[in-house]
Amino acid sequence: xxxxxxxxxxxxxxxxxxxxxxxxxxxxxxxxxxxxxxxxxxxxxxxxxxxxxxxxxxxxxxxxxxxxxxxxxxxxxxxxxxxxxxxxxxxxxxxxxxxxxxxxxxxxxxxxxxxxxxxxxxxxxxxxxxxxxxxxxxxxxxxxxxxxxxxxxxxxxxxxxxxxxxxxxxxxxxxxxxxxxxxxxxxxxxxxxxxxxxxxxxxxxxxxxxxxxxxxxxxxxxxxxxxxxxxxxxxxxxxxxxxxxxxxxxxxxxxxxxxxxxxxxxxxxxxxxxxxxxxxxxxxxxxxxxxxxxxxxxxxxxxxxxxxxxxxxxxxxxxxxxxxxxxxxxxxxxxxxxxxxxxxxxxxxxxxxxxxxxxxxxxxxxxxxxxx
Amino acid sequence: xxxxxxxxxxxxxxxxxxxxxxxxxxxxxxxxxxxxxxxxxxxxxxxxxxxxxxxxxxxxxxxxxxxxxxxxxxxxxxxxxxxxxxxxxxxxxxxxxxxxxxxxxxxxxxxxxxxxxxxxxxxxx
Numbered sequence: 001x002x003x004x005x006x007x008x009x010x011x012x013x014x015x016x017x018x019x020x021x022x023x024x025x026x027x028x029x030x031x032x033x034x035x036x037x038x039x040x041x042x043x044x045x046x047x048x049x050x051x052x053x054x055x056x057x058x059x060x061x062x063x064x065x066x067x068x069x070x071x072x073x074x075x076x077x078x079x080x081x082x083x084x085x086x087x088x089x090x091x092x093x094x095x096x097x098x099x100x101x102x103x104x105x106x107x108x109x110x111x112x113x114x115x116x117x118x119x120x121x122x123x124x125x126x127x128x129x130x131x132x133x134x135x136x137x138x139x140x141x142x143x144x145x146x147x148x149x150x151x152x153x154x155x156x157x158x159x160x161x162x163x164x165x166x167x168x169x170x171x172x173x174x175x176x177x178x179x180x181x182x183x184x185x186x187x188x189x190x191x192x193x194x195x196x197x198x199x200x201x202x203x204x205x206x207x208x209x210x211x212x213x214x215x216x217x218x219x220x221x222x223x224x225x226x227x228x229x230x231x232x233x234x235x236x237x238x239x240x241x242x243x244x245x246x247x248x249x250x251x252x253x254x255x256x257x258x259x260x261x262x263x264x265x266x267x268x269x270x271x272x273x274x275x276x277x278x279x280x281x282x283x284x285x286x287x288x289x290x291x292x293x294x295x296x297x298x299x300x301x302x303x304x305x306x307x308x309x310x311x312x313x314x315x316x317x318x319x320x321x322x323x324x325x326x327x328x329x330x331x332x333x334x335x336x337x338x339x340x341x342x343x344x345x346x347x348x349x350x351x352x353x354x355x356x357x358x359x360x361x362x363x364x365x366x367x368x369x370x371x372x
Numbered sequence: 373x374x375x376x377x378x379x380x381x382x383x384x385x386x387x388x389x390x391x392x393x394x395x396x397x398x399x400x401x402x403x404x405x406x407x408x409x410x411x412x413x414x415x416x417x418x419x420x421x422x423x424x425x426x427x428x429x430x431x432x433x434x435x436x437x438x439x440x441x442x443x444x445x446x447x448x449x450x451x452x453x454x455x456x457x458x459x460x461x462x463x464x465x466x467x468x469x470x471x472x473x474x475x476x477x478x479x480x481x482x483x484x485x486x487x488x489x490x491x492x493x494x495x496x497x
Contacts, residue, residue, distance in 0.1 A: 030497070033413075033472075233472075234471050234472060234473065235471070237413055237414070237471070237472060238413070238414065243413065243414050243470055243471060244414065245414075245449055245470045245471075246449075291453070291466065292450075292466070294451075294453075295450040295451050295452070295453070295466050296449070296450060296451075297451050301446065350443075350444055350445040350446075351441075351443060351444040351445075
Protein backbone atom coordinates (compact mmCIF):
# COMPACT_ATOMS: atom_id res chain seq x y z
CA UNK A 1 0.00 0.00 0.00
CA UNK A 2 2.77 2.37 1.00
CA UNK A 3 4.65 1.49 -2.18
CA UNK A 4 1.56 2.22 -4.30
CA UNK A 5 1.15 5.64 -2.66
CA UNK A 6 4.83 6.36 -3.19
CA UNK A 7 4.55 5.45 -6.88
CA UNK A 8 1.56 7.74 -7.29
CA UNK A 9 3.44 10.59 -5.61
CA UNK A 10 6.49 10.03 -7.84
CA UNK A 11 4.28 9.84 -10.91
CA UNK A 12 2.48 13.08 -10.00
CA UNK A 13 5.81 14.78 -9.30
CA UNK A 14 7.12 13.79 -12.75
CA UNK A 15 3.93 14.97 -14.43
CA UNK A 16 4.13 18.25 -12.59
CA UNK A 17 7.73 18.77 -13.63
CA UNK A 18 6.78 18.35 -17.31
CA UNK A 19 3.61 20.38 -16.96
CA UNK A 20 5.61 23.27 -15.56
CA UNK A 21 8.00 23.13 -18.45
CA UNK A 22 8.08 25.44 -21.42
CA UNK A 23 8.70 22.43 -23.71
CA UNK A 24 6.43 19.62 -24.92
CA UNK A 25 7.44 15.95 -25.06
CA UNK A 26 7.77 16.05 -28.86
CA UNK A 27 10.02 19.08 -28.62
CA UNK A 28 12.15 17.28 -26.09
CA UNK A 29 12.47 14.30 -28.44
CA UNK A 30 13.59 16.65 -31.19
CA UNK A 31 16.45 17.79 -28.97
CA UNK A 32 18.22 14.51 -29.65
CA UNK A 33 19.21 15.84 -33.05
CA UNK A 34 21.63 18.17 -31.24
CA UNK A 35 23.47 15.33 -29.49
CA UNK A 36 26.06 14.07 -28.80
CA UNK A 37 28.50 16.75 -27.75
CA UNK A 38 31.43 16.68 -27.90
CA UNK A 39 31.28 14.66 -31.12
CA UNK A 40 33.54 11.71 -31.81
CA UNK A 41 36.19 13.10 -34.14
CA UNK A 42 37.22 10.68 -36.85
CA UNK A 43 40.72 10.66 -38.24
CA UNK A 44 40.94 12.53 -41.54
CA UNK A 45 42.25 9.81 -43.84
CA UNK A 46 43.23 12.40 -46.44
CA UNK A 47 45.75 13.87 -44.03
CA UNK A 48 48.65 11.66 -42.91
CA UNK A 49 49.16 13.90 -39.87
CA UNK A 50 45.58 13.84 -38.63
CA UNK A 51 45.39 13.00 -34.90
CA UNK A 52 49.18 12.69 -34.69
CA UNK A 53 50.24 14.15 -31.36
CA UNK A 54 53.56 15.52 -32.59
CA UNK A 55 51.91 17.06 -35.64
CA UNK A 56 49.31 18.70 -33.44
CA UNK A 57 52.04 20.27 -31.29
CA UNK A 58 53.96 21.44 -34.34
CA UNK A 59 50.77 22.73 -35.94
CA UNK A 60 49.98 24.79 -32.88
CA UNK A 61 53.46 26.38 -32.97
CA UNK A 62 53.12 27.29 -36.65
CA UNK A 63 49.59 28.59 -36.10
CA UNK A 64 50.88 31.23 -33.68
CA UNK A 65 54.16 31.96 -35.48
CA UNK A 66 54.19 35.45 -37.02
CA UNK A 67 57.14 34.56 -39.20
CA UNK A 68 54.66 32.79 -41.45
CA UNK A 69 53.64 36.00 -43.19
CA UNK A 70 55.20 38.26 -45.76
CA UNK A 71 55.65 41.09 -43.24
CA UNK A 72 56.61 38.64 -40.47
CA UNK A 73 54.10 40.25 -38.13
CA UNK A 74 50.98 38.18 -38.70
CA UNK A 75 50.04 34.61 -38.03
CA UNK A 76 46.93 32.47 -38.39
CA UNK A 77 46.11 33.55 -34.85
CA UNK A 78 46.05 37.23 -35.81
CA UNK A 79 42.60 36.67 -37.31
CA UNK A 80 41.71 33.44 -35.54
CA UNK A 81 42.05 34.52 -31.94
CA UNK A 82 41.61 31.89 -29.20
CA UNK A 83 39.70 34.23 -26.90
CA UNK A 84 37.18 34.93 -29.66
CA UNK A 85 36.37 31.32 -30.51
CA UNK A 86 39.22 31.49 -33.05
CA UNK A 87 37.57 34.31 -34.94
CA UNK A 88 37.94 38.06 -34.57
CA UNK A 89 35.65 40.98 -33.92
CA UNK A 90 36.33 42.84 -37.17
CA UNK A 91 33.61 43.25 -39.77
CA UNK A 92 35.94 42.10 -42.54
CA UNK A 93 39.10 40.04 -42.13
CA UNK A 94 42.34 41.94 -42.32
CA UNK A 95 45.52 40.23 -43.38
CA UNK A 96 48.09 42.19 -45.35
CA UNK A 97 45.05 43.89 -46.85
CA UNK A 98 41.38 44.04 -45.97
CA UNK A 99 39.39 41.14 -47.38
CA UNK A 100 35.79 40.94 -48.53
CA UNK A 101 34.54 38.46 -45.95
CA UNK A 102 34.29 38.18 -42.18
CA UNK A 103 36.69 35.87 -40.34
CA UNK A 104 34.89 32.60 -39.54
CA UNK A 105 35.47 30.78 -36.26
CA UNK A 106 37.79 27.78 -36.49
CA UNK A 107 36.06 25.90 -33.71
CA UNK A 108 34.53 22.49 -34.42
CA UNK A 109 35.72 22.13 -38.01
CA UNK A 110 36.89 18.53 -37.74
CA UNK A 111 35.08 16.12 -40.06
CA UNK A 112 33.27 18.86 -41.96
CA UNK A 113 32.65 18.21 -45.64
CA UNK A 114 33.33 21.77 -46.82
CA UNK A 115 35.46 24.61 -45.49
CA UNK A 116 35.26 28.36 -45.93
CA UNK A 117 32.26 30.60 -46.48
CA UNK A 118 31.98 29.35 -50.06
CA UNK A 119 33.12 25.77 -49.54
CA UNK A 120 36.02 26.28 -51.91
CA UNK A 121 38.04 23.78 -49.87
CA UNK A 122 37.14 20.13 -49.50
CA UNK A 123 39.68 19.53 -46.75
CA UNK A 124 40.86 21.41 -43.72
CA UNK A 125 44.41 21.28 -45.08
CA UNK A 126 43.45 22.89 -48.37
CA UNK A 127 41.63 25.56 -46.38
CA UNK A 128 44.81 26.05 -44.30
CA UNK A 129 47.02 26.37 -47.37
CA UNK A 130 44.86 29.05 -48.97
CA UNK A 131 45.52 31.98 -46.56
CA UNK A 132 49.25 31.23 -46.46
CA UNK A 133 49.40 31.81 -50.21
CA UNK A 134 46.84 34.60 -50.51
CA UNK A 135 48.45 37.95 -51.34
CA UNK A 136 45.85 39.71 -49.20
CA UNK A 137 46.27 37.43 -46.21
CA UNK A 138 49.68 36.06 -45.21
CA UNK A 139 51.24 36.72 -48.60
CA UNK A 140 53.70 33.83 -48.80
CA UNK A 141 54.78 31.67 -51.71
CA UNK A 142 55.59 27.97 -51.68
CA UNK A 143 59.27 28.90 -51.55
CA UNK A 144 58.90 31.34 -48.66
CA UNK A 145 56.74 28.89 -46.72
CA UNK A 146 59.54 26.35 -47.02
CA UNK A 147 62.35 28.78 -46.23
CA UNK A 148 60.45 30.17 -43.20
CA UNK A 149 59.94 26.64 -41.93
CA UNK A 150 63.55 25.64 -42.47
CA UNK A 151 64.77 28.70 -40.58
CA UNK A 152 63.49 27.13 -37.36
CA UNK A 153 65.67 24.25 -36.14
CA UNK A 154 62.98 22.91 -33.83
CA UNK A 155 60.45 22.74 -36.67
CA UNK A 156 62.98 20.90 -38.82
CA UNK A 157 63.62 18.37 -36.09
CA UNK A 158 59.92 17.75 -35.41
CA UNK A 159 59.12 17.52 -39.10
CA UNK A 160 61.89 14.99 -39.64
CA UNK A 161 60.45 12.87 -36.83
CA UNK A 162 57.02 13.03 -38.43
CA UNK A 163 58.35 12.04 -41.86
CA UNK A 164 60.40 9.00 -40.88
CA UNK A 165 63.61 11.03 -40.56
CA UNK A 166 63.27 12.53 -44.00
CA UNK A 167 65.11 15.85 -44.09
CA UNK A 168 62.77 18.71 -44.98
CA UNK A 169 65.49 20.30 -47.14
CA UNK A 170 65.09 17.40 -49.57
CA UNK A 171 61.39 18.01 -50.14
CA UNK A 172 60.21 20.35 -52.88
CA UNK A 173 58.51 23.55 -51.85
CA UNK A 174 55.01 22.61 -52.99
CA UNK A 175 54.65 19.21 -51.24
CA UNK A 176 56.47 20.70 -48.26
CA UNK A 177 53.91 23.53 -48.06
CA UNK A 178 51.05 21.07 -48.39
CA UNK A 179 52.55 19.05 -45.53
CA UNK A 180 52.73 22.20 -43.41
CA UNK A 181 49.08 22.92 -44.22
CA UNK A 182 48.22 19.37 -43.16
CA UNK A 183 50.11 19.86 -39.90
CA UNK A 184 48.16 23.07 -39.33
CA UNK A 185 44.96 21.15 -40.04
CA UNK A 186 45.93 18.46 -37.51
CA UNK A 187 46.07 21.18 -34.86
CA UNK A 188 42.81 22.80 -35.91
CA UNK A 189 41.00 19.46 -35.71
CA UNK A 190 41.54 19.60 -31.97
CA UNK A 191 39.66 22.87 -31.57
CA UNK A 192 36.44 21.49 -30.14
CA UNK A 193 34.10 23.50 -27.93
CA UNK A 194 33.45 22.50 -24.39
CA UNK A 195 29.87 21.38 -23.72
CA UNK A 196 27.62 24.42 -23.60
CA UNK A 197 24.83 25.29 -21.23
CA UNK A 198 22.48 23.94 -23.91
CA UNK A 199 24.36 20.61 -24.03
CA UNK A 200 24.14 20.31 -20.28
CA UNK A 201 20.41 21.01 -20.50
CA UNK A 202 19.86 18.30 -23.11
CA UNK A 203 22.05 15.71 -21.40
CA UNK A 204 20.48 16.29 -18.03
CA UNK A 205 16.96 16.30 -19.45
CA UNK A 206 17.46 13.06 -21.37
CA UNK A 207 19.30 11.35 -18.52
CA UNK A 208 16.83 12.27 -15.81
CA UNK A 209 13.73 12.16 -18.03
CA UNK A 210 12.66 15.50 -16.67
CA UNK A 211 13.33 19.01 -17.80
CA UNK A 212 16.59 20.30 -16.49
CA UNK A 213 16.87 23.72 -14.93
CA UNK A 214 20.14 24.30 -16.81
CA UNK A 215 18.06 26.55 -19.07
CA UNK A 216 15.77 29.00 -17.37
CA UNK A 217 12.21 29.49 -18.62
CA UNK A 218 13.21 32.46 -20.79
CA UNK A 219 15.89 30.36 -22.49
CA UNK A 220 13.55 27.38 -22.86
CA UNK A 221 11.01 29.60 -24.56
CA UNK A 222 13.78 30.78 -26.86
CA UNK A 223 14.58 27.16 -27.67
CA UNK A 224 10.92 26.62 -28.47
CA UNK A 225 11.05 29.50 -30.96
CA UNK A 226 14.27 28.07 -32.41
CA UNK A 227 12.66 24.72 -33.24
CA UNK A 228 9.06 25.80 -33.92
CA UNK A 229 8.25 29.30 -35.15
CA UNK A 230 11.81 30.00 -36.20
CA UNK A 231 12.51 26.60 -37.77
CA UNK A 232 16.16 27.54 -37.27
CA UNK A 233 17.08 23.88 -36.81
CA UNK A 234 16.25 23.10 -40.45
CA UNK A 235 19.63 24.59 -41.42
CA UNK A 236 21.28 24.75 -38.01
CA UNK A 237 20.88 21.01 -37.66
CA UNK A 238 22.78 18.39 -35.70
CA UNK A 239 25.31 18.61 -32.91
CA UNK A 240 27.29 21.30 -34.71
CA UNK A 241 24.17 23.37 -35.19
CA UNK A 242 24.90 23.52 -38.90
CA UNK A 243 24.07 21.18 -41.74
CA UNK A 244 27.40 22.27 -43.26
CA UNK A 245 25.67 23.32 -46.47
CA UNK A 246 25.05 26.70 -48.09
CA UNK A 247 22.13 29.13 -48.16
CA UNK A 248 21.22 32.53 -49.47
CA UNK A 249 19.48 34.40 -46.67
CA UNK A 250 19.27 37.80 -48.27
CA UNK A 251 22.60 39.19 -47.14
CA UNK A 252 24.13 41.43 -49.76
CA UNK A 253 26.82 39.82 -51.85
CA UNK A 254 27.92 43.00 -53.58
CA UNK A 255 31.49 44.00 -52.87
CA UNK A 256 33.65 46.94 -54.00
CA UNK A 257 35.04 44.99 -56.92
CA UNK A 258 31.67 43.60 -58.03
CA UNK A 259 29.95 40.50 -56.72
CA UNK A 260 30.93 37.79 -54.25
CA UNK A 261 29.64 34.68 -56.01
CA UNK A 262 29.55 32.66 -52.80
CA UNK A 263 29.03 28.94 -53.22
CA UNK A 264 28.85 29.29 -57.01
CA UNK A 265 32.38 30.66 -57.05
CA UNK A 266 33.39 28.18 -54.35
CA UNK A 267 32.52 25.21 -56.55
CA UNK A 268 34.42 26.79 -59.45
CA UNK A 269 37.49 27.38 -57.29
CA UNK A 270 37.39 23.92 -55.75
CA UNK A 271 37.19 22.14 -59.09
CA UNK A 272 40.12 24.18 -60.41
CA UNK A 273 42.30 23.73 -57.33
CA UNK A 274 45.38 21.57 -57.89
CA UNK A 275 45.26 20.68 -54.19
CA UNK A 276 41.71 19.39 -53.83
CA UNK A 277 40.96 15.84 -52.74
CA UNK A 278 41.19 14.51 -56.28
CA UNK A 279 44.84 15.58 -56.40
CA UNK A 280 48.02 13.63 -55.73
CA UNK A 281 48.28 15.37 -52.36
CA UNK A 282 45.38 13.43 -50.89
CA UNK A 283 46.82 10.75 -48.59
CA UNK A 284 43.74 8.55 -48.91
CA UNK A 285 43.41 6.02 -51.68
CA UNK A 286 39.62 5.95 -51.46
CA UNK A 287 37.84 6.48 -54.80
CA UNK A 288 35.15 8.37 -52.90
CA UNK A 289 36.93 11.69 -53.40
CA UNK A 290 36.71 11.52 -57.19
CA UNK A 291 33.10 10.46 -56.99
CA UNK A 292 32.10 13.15 -54.53
CA UNK A 293 33.72 15.84 -56.65
CA UNK A 294 31.57 14.66 -59.55
CA UNK A 295 28.42 15.02 -57.44
CA UNK A 296 28.66 18.77 -57.02
CA UNK A 297 27.49 20.86 -59.92
CA UNK A 298 27.06 24.60 -60.06
CA UNK A 299 23.41 25.63 -59.91
CA UNK A 300 22.15 29.17 -60.41
CA UNK A 301 20.79 29.18 -56.85
CA UNK A 302 24.37 28.75 -55.57
CA UNK A 303 24.99 32.40 -56.49
CA UNK A 304 25.14 34.35 -53.23
CA UNK A 305 24.86 31.24 -51.08
CA UNK A 306 27.25 31.06 -48.13
CA UNK A 307 28.06 28.42 -45.55
CA UNK A 308 25.51 27.85 -42.81
CA UNK A 309 27.72 28.61 -39.81
CA UNK A 310 27.69 26.63 -36.61
CA UNK A 311 25.87 28.51 -33.88
CA UNK A 312 28.15 27.18 -31.15
CA UNK A 313 29.88 30.02 -29.28
CA UNK A 314 27.68 32.47 -31.18
CA UNK A 315 27.83 35.03 -28.38
CA UNK A 316 31.62 35.25 -28.91
CA UNK A 317 31.67 35.56 -32.70
CA UNK A 318 30.09 38.93 -33.47
CA UNK A 319 29.77 40.48 -35.99
CA UNK A 320 27.78 38.00 -38.03
CA UNK A 321 27.25 36.72 -41.59
CA UNK A 322 29.78 36.20 -44.37
CA UNK A 323 30.40 39.93 -44.68
CA UNK A 324 30.10 40.80 -40.99
CA UNK A 325 27.24 43.14 -41.85
CA UNK A 326 25.11 42.30 -38.79
CA UNK A 327 26.83 43.68 -35.73
CA UNK A 328 24.92 42.04 -32.91
CA UNK A 329 22.67 39.09 -32.13
CA UNK A 330 19.79 41.58 -32.01
CA UNK A 331 20.58 42.51 -35.61
CA UNK A 332 20.63 38.85 -36.64
CA UNK A 333 17.26 38.20 -35.00
CA UNK A 334 15.83 41.37 -36.57
CA UNK A 335 17.15 40.23 -39.96
CA UNK A 336 15.21 36.97 -39.80
CA UNK A 337 12.19 38.55 -38.16
CA UNK A 338 11.81 41.17 -40.88
CA UNK A 339 13.39 39.14 -43.69
CA UNK A 340 13.25 41.06 -46.96
CA UNK A 341 12.15 38.44 -49.48
CA UNK A 342 12.98 40.79 -52.37
CA UNK A 343 16.63 40.32 -51.52
CA UNK A 344 16.51 36.56 -51.92
CA UNK A 345 17.54 35.00 -55.19
CA UNK A 346 14.54 33.87 -57.22
CA UNK A 347 15.92 30.32 -57.11
CA UNK A 348 16.55 30.49 -53.38
CA UNK A 349 15.03 28.30 -50.76
CA UNK A 350 11.38 29.40 -50.54
CA UNK A 351 11.29 28.09 -47.00
CA UNK A 352 12.53 31.46 -45.77
CA UNK A 353 9.77 33.77 -44.56
CA UNK A 354 9.85 36.72 -42.15
CA UNK A 355 9.45 35.32 -38.64
CA UNK A 356 7.55 38.39 -37.39
CA UNK A 357 8.76 37.95 -33.84
CA UNK A 358 7.48 40.31 -31.17
CA UNK A 359 9.79 42.02 -28.70
CA UNK A 360 9.36 39.31 -26.06
CA UNK A 361 10.04 36.50 -28.53
CA UNK A 362 13.16 38.24 -29.79
CA UNK A 363 14.42 38.52 -26.26
CA UNK A 364 13.71 34.84 -25.59
CA UNK A 365 15.42 33.70 -28.78
CA UNK A 366 18.46 35.81 -27.95
CA UNK A 367 18.58 34.36 -24.43
CA UNK A 368 18.59 30.84 -25.93
CA UNK A 369 21.24 31.60 -28.55
CA UNK A 370 23.54 32.78 -25.79
CA UNK A 371 23.40 29.30 -24.23
CA UNK A 372 24.93 27.63 -27.30
CA UNK B 373 -1.05 6.90 -64.24
CA UNK B 374 0.99 8.27 -61.50
CA UNK B 375 0.86 6.53 -58.19
CA UNK B 376 2.29 7.84 -55.02
CA UNK B 377 3.60 5.88 -52.10
CA UNK B 378 4.38 7.59 -48.84
CA UNK B 379 7.31 6.35 -46.93
CA UNK B 380 7.94 7.93 -43.59
CA UNK B 381 11.32 7.85 -41.95
CA UNK B 382 10.59 8.93 -38.42
CA UNK B 383 13.32 10.30 -36.23
CA UNK B 384 15.95 8.59 -38.28
CA UNK B 385 19.24 9.43 -36.69
CA UNK B 386 21.21 6.22 -36.53
CA UNK B 387 22.34 4.04 -39.38
CA UNK B 388 20.50 0.76 -39.51
CA UNK B 389 21.08 -2.13 -41.85
CA UNK B 390 17.39 -2.98 -42.13
CA UNK B 391 15.68 -2.09 -45.35
CA UNK B 392 12.08 -1.18 -45.97
CA UNK B 393 10.40 -2.04 -49.23
CA UNK B 394 7.42 -0.57 -50.91
CA UNK B 395 6.05 -0.51 -54.40
CA UNK B 396 3.99 1.40 -56.87
CA UNK B 397 2.29 0.35 -60.08
CA UNK B 398 1.79 2.41 -63.22
CA UNK B 399 0.77 1.11 -66.63
CA UNK B 400 1.33 -2.48 -65.61
CA UNK B 401 4.79 -1.68 -64.41
CA UNK B 402 5.51 -2.33 -60.80
CA UNK B 403 8.44 -0.90 -58.95
CA UNK B 404 9.82 -2.00 -55.62
CA UNK B 405 12.54 -0.15 -53.90
CA UNK B 406 14.74 -0.69 -50.92
CA UNK B 407 16.09 2.07 -48.75
CA UNK B 408 17.89 2.26 -45.43
CA UNK B 409 15.37 2.20 -42.64
CA UNK B 410 17.07 5.15 -41.02
CA UNK B 411 18.00 7.95 -43.37
CA UNK B 412 20.02 10.63 -41.65
CA UNK B 413 20.01 14.27 -42.65
CA UNK B 414 23.19 15.13 -44.52
CA UNK B 415 24.40 11.55 -44.93
CA UNK B 416 24.84 9.74 -48.23
CA UNK B 417 22.67 6.69 -48.88
CA UNK B 418 21.40 4.65 -51.80
CA UNK B 419 18.08 3.47 -53.17
CA UNK B 420 17.68 0.31 -55.22
CA UNK B 421 14.77 0.04 -57.63
CA UNK B 422 13.44 -3.22 -59.07
CA UNK B 423 10.88 -3.04 -61.87
CA UNK B 424 8.45 -5.76 -62.87
CA UNK B 425 6.70 -5.67 -66.19
CA UNK B 426 4.39 -8.71 -66.18
CA UNK B 427 2.68 -7.88 -69.47
CA UNK B 428 5.75 -6.63 -71.21
CA UNK B 429 8.94 -8.42 -72.07
CA UNK B 430 10.85 -5.19 -72.51
CA UNK B 431 13.56 -4.17 -70.15
CA UNK B 432 13.78 -0.70 -68.65
CA UNK B 433 16.03 1.32 -70.95
CA UNK B 434 16.94 4.03 -68.49
CA UNK B 435 15.88 5.76 -65.32
CA UNK B 436 15.69 9.44 -64.54
CA UNK B 437 15.74 10.58 -60.94
CA UNK B 438 14.81 13.80 -59.18
CA UNK B 439 14.40 14.66 -55.51
CA UNK B 440 13.22 17.94 -54.06
CA UNK B 441 11.55 19.55 -51.06
CA UNK B 442 8.16 20.80 -52.28
CA UNK B 443 7.73 23.36 -49.52
CA UNK B 444 11.23 24.73 -49.95
CA UNK B 445 11.25 24.53 -53.76
CA UNK B 446 14.79 23.30 -53.90
CA UNK B 447 16.38 20.06 -54.90
CA UNK B 448 19.48 18.15 -53.99
CA UNK B 449 22.89 19.71 -53.44
CA UNK B 450 24.57 16.58 -54.77
CA UNK B 451 23.72 14.94 -58.05
CA UNK B 452 23.23 11.23 -57.35
CA UNK B 453 24.69 8.52 -59.56
CA UNK B 454 22.27 6.23 -61.37
CA UNK B 455 23.51 2.81 -62.41
CA UNK B 456 21.58 0.21 -64.37
CA UNK B 457 22.41 -3.01 -62.57
CA UNK B 458 20.32 -5.35 -64.74
CA UNK B 459 17.49 -5.16 -67.28
CA UNK B 460 15.05 -4.22 -64.59
CA UNK B 461 17.08 -2.98 -61.66
CA UNK B 462 18.71 0.36 -60.96
CA UNK B 463 20.86 1.67 -58.17
CA UNK B 464 20.79 5.34 -57.20
CA UNK B 465 23.86 6.16 -55.10
CA UNK B 466 25.13 9.20 -53.24
CA UNK B 467 21.71 10.51 -52.39
CA UNK B 468 21.86 13.14 -49.69
CA UNK B 469 18.87 14.84 -48.08
CA UNK B 470 20.58 17.84 -46.55
CA UNK B 471 17.62 19.12 -44.54
CA UNK B 472 14.96 17.54 -42.36
CA UNK B 473 11.40 17.66 -43.68
CA UNK B 474 9.41 16.36 -46.63
CA UNK B 475 11.33 15.22 -49.68
CA UNK B 476 9.66 14.04 -52.85
CA UNK B 477 11.39 11.59 -55.14
CA UNK B 478 10.27 11.41 -58.76
CA UNK B 479 11.56 8.71 -61.06
CA UNK B 480 10.81 8.01 -64.67
CA UNK B 481 11.31 4.53 -66.09
CA UNK B 482 11.81 4.69 -69.85
CA UNK B 483 10.77 1.80 -72.07
CA UNK B 484 11.32 2.42 -75.76
CA UNK B 485 11.19 6.16 -75.12
CA UNK B 486 7.88 5.93 -73.30
CA UNK B 487 8.03 7.50 -69.87
CA UNK B 488 6.52 5.78 -66.83
CA UNK B 489 6.59 8.11 -63.83
CA UNK B 490 6.51 7.23 -60.15
CA UNK B 491 6.65 9.33 -57.01
CA UNK B 492 7.72 8.55 -53.48
CA UNK B 493 7.65 10.66 -50.35
CA UNK B 494 10.23 10.71 -47.61
CA UNK B 495 9.84 12.56 -44.36
CA UNK B 496 12.89 13.15 -42.26
CA UNK B 497 12.37 14.65 -38.85
